[in-house]
Amino acid sequence: MCEEHGPRELIEQAVLAERAGFDALWISDHFHPWNHEQGESPFVWNVIGAISQVCELPVTTAVTCPTVRTHPAVVAQAAATSAVMLGDRFVLGVGTGEALNEHILGQPWPPAAIRLEMLEEAVDLIRRLWTGEVITHRGTHYQLDQAQIYTRPVKPPPIYVSGFGPESIEAAARFGDGYITTSPDPEPLARYRELASGPAQAGTKVCWAESEDDGVEIAHRLWGTSGVPGELAQVLPTPQHFEQAAELVTREQTRESVVCGNDIEAHVAKLQEFVDAGFDEVYVSNIGPNYREMIAAFGEQVLPRLRR
8 A cells, every 4th residue: 555655665565475475466556645644655666666676476556547647658658667577477457546646737537437438548558559569649538649668578468447336347347357346245246247257356454453442543543534435535636635524434434344453363254255255366455554463464374264
């Protein structure tokens, strides 16, 4: 979670995860954190480059928005370089983004339907650029003039698309190579499976702590903003706005939504929901400062049980 950890901590987490026996990594792409308490937001592509030099695990961006803040041609170049540095162990995860990150250049924040149009055109452009051909494009949302990417992997990386509502799930099936979400709800996954056969990734957060109450306190302080409902998460423009909205989220709501503390049974049960729903890959990130303890405990006790 780039919103909460600086680049050195993120690199350390990657190394520790590999040693503990995790299979792969997710990394978020933000310009702003969700609130001031989180306090970080390093440039994701620098961090991926550094991870590639200290760790052999595959990496997925979860997720990059290639539509407003960053032109799809720039994302195409960054992702191609990342795939080369990671030895083809890279997945470009993309989504329609949030105003929190994308409004910063002063451009209008489009409605959801237009954002999906932009994402589909962006993904098409990225794939065309990965061929190495010279691309000139005059599209609905983007223009390119004689653009060519020279540093490319032998095989283009897959592109997974984030989806939560029906339209975005259908979009993931239509132009994505895989599907990304953050809920263990089996119904959206079942809908994706009806339309496509690509891999499905899901991610969740936990808060490792000495007790459940300690974990709830940490999780609520740092990620109470996760309880902001519906479309608000896509349209609120600043961390201050998220902090204001998160005042409506109670500690008990955080307790119900995040597994907190060091109870191995509770952590296994939460992740088992994703396994039972049928996801191919499940990613877990720790809220707060105790990520070393969490990674070690998961490596020793949680991962073996889930694999069995």
